[in-house]
Amino acid sequence: MPAMTPEELHRFQAEHFPQAAHLDLRIEHLDDTTIRVRLPTKEQHLRPGGTISGPTLVWLADLSFYLLIMGRLGPVAAAVTTNLNINFMRKPEPGDLLGEGRLLKLGKTLAVGDFTIWSEGLKDPVAPATVTYAIPPAR
C-alpha cells in the first residue's frame, strides 16, 4: 500500500512546487509500483506549430516519477533525479496528455523506472522516458 494517497501528493506538490501550481497535474491511479497521471495542456506549454514543448514532457515524466517514489516512501524522501533519457517520437496533439510510470527497481540508493506519455485518444505513444532517482541514505 502506498505511503501517501493521491490527494496527499497533490497537496504536497502544491506546497513544495508552487511554481508549477498553474499546471493541473492529476494523479488518476497510484499503487506501490505504478502511477497514471493526466495533464490538461494550456497555452504556455505550446511551441510553434501548436504542439506541446519537449521540456513540458520532460517535466511531466520527472515530476510524475517523483510522485510515484514519494507515494511509496512517504514525504521524508528527498529523492533527486540523476539521469533522464527521453525519446520524442511523435508530435503530441493539443489536448490532455496521459502518462504511465512503472517503478522497475527501488534499491537502497537508486530508483529506476520508465514513464510513457500519450496524447489522449491516440494509440501510439508520444514519448517514452527512463528516469533514475537517487534516494538519500538517511531514511
Add this chain to the structure above:
Amino acid sequence: MPAMTPEELHRFQAEHFPQAAHLDLRIEHLDDTTIRVRLPTKEQHLRPGGTISGPTLVWLADLSFYLLIMGRLGPVAAAVTTNLNINFMRKPEPGDLLGEGRLLKLGKTLAVGDFTIWSEGLKDPVAPATVTYAIPPAR
C-alpha cells in the same frame, strides 16, 4: 560561418518561442560547431531548497542546441528533438547558469551534440547532456 548571428537568433527565439520570452537566454559565443550561452536564473525556475529545476536545465540544453543548429543551417530548418539524455550531477547554485554545446555530427537526417551546464564560478559541471535532433529532408 554561421548562417545566423546571435542577434538574429535572439529575435527568432523571441518571435517563435514567446512563452519563453521571460527567460533571458543570451548567446555569448556562436560558431559553426559550438555555442556558449548564459541564463540569468529567476524565482520561477527554482525548486524546493532554492535550486534550479531539472526541467529548466533540460529546457536550456534543448533550446541552446536548437539555436546552434539554426545558426548553422538558417531559419528554414524545422529541426525537432528526437532524443535527450541528461545526468544531473550536482545541485546548481542560484545565480547564472552557463552552457556550452558542441555539434558532434551534422548528417542529412540527424544532428548529434553534447551540451554541458555549469553554475557560474564553479569548476565542476552541473549537468552534461547529449541531444539528437532530426533534420527534415526538405531543406
Add this chain to the structure above:
Amino acid sequence: MPAMTPEELHRFQAEHFPQAAHLDLRIEHLDDTTIRVRLPTKEQHLRPGGTISGPTLVWLADLSFYLLIMGRLGPVAAAVTTNLNINFMRKPEPGDLLGEGRLLKLGKTLAVGDFTIWSEGLKDPVAPATVTYAIPPAR
C-alpha cells in the same frame, strides 16, 4: 505479418554475423511490433563474480531489436543503431536470459523501441534498454 520468419532471421544472423555464431540466440516469438528471444549463457559472457557482462546485455538488446526491424522490413533494410540507452538494475543470474522488445515507432528514417532483459525464472527485470535505429532512405 512479418516479412521474415524466425527461421529466416536465424539463417540471416548466422550468415551475416558469423562472429556471433557461438551465441545461440533463439527467437521464441515474432510479430510486426514485438520480439521475444532467449539466450543460453556461456562461460565467455561471464564477468568476475559469475555474472553476465554488461556488453553481452547490450549485444542482446541491440541484435534482437535489429532482428525485429528486419523481420518487419525484410532483409534489404540495412538499419544501423544510432542511440542505445541501458540501465543495469540487477546482477543477472547465470542461466538463460530472456528478452522482450517492442517497436514503438517505425518512421521513414528512424525506428525506436524498448527492450527488457530478464533472468529466467525471476520476476524483476535485469536491464531495460531503449534503442534507436536509422533506416536508410533507399528501401
Add this chain to the structure above:
Amino acid sequence: MPAMTPEELHRFQAEHFPQAAHLDLRIEHLDDTTIRVRLPTKEQHLRPGGTISGPTLVWLADLSFYLLIMGRLGPVAAAVTTNLNINFMRKPEPGDLLGEGRLLKLGKTLAVGDFTIWSEGLKDPVAPATVTYAIPPAR
C-alpha cells in the same frame, strides 16, 4: 595521483577479465580524472561491411571508464555500471580505435563520466558515450 598505474590496471584486467584477454586494450594515459586508451581491432569485432560492432564500442567505453575509476580508487572498488548511453554517429574505420574518458563526478555512491571514441587519424568522433557507475558504500 592515481591509486594504480596503467601497468597494474593491465594486470588487473588480465586477471579479472580473462574473457577479454584477446582484446589488447592499452592505456596510453591515466591521471585522476582522465584516461586515454587504444584498441587494435581484430576480425572478431567486425560486423557486415567490415566495420566494428556496436557492442565492441560499448565494451570499450564501459571497461575504460571502469579502469579510470579503479585507477582512482584502487583495486578494492567493486564498481558496477548502472547506466550507459551511447550515440553511434559514424561507421568506425577498420584500424585502431582511440578512446578518451573524463570523470565528471565522483560522489559517495555514483561516478559519472563521458567517453568518446575515434578511429585513429580521423578528426570526427565515432561515438560519444555517457556512463554512470555505482560505487559500493563499503570502501
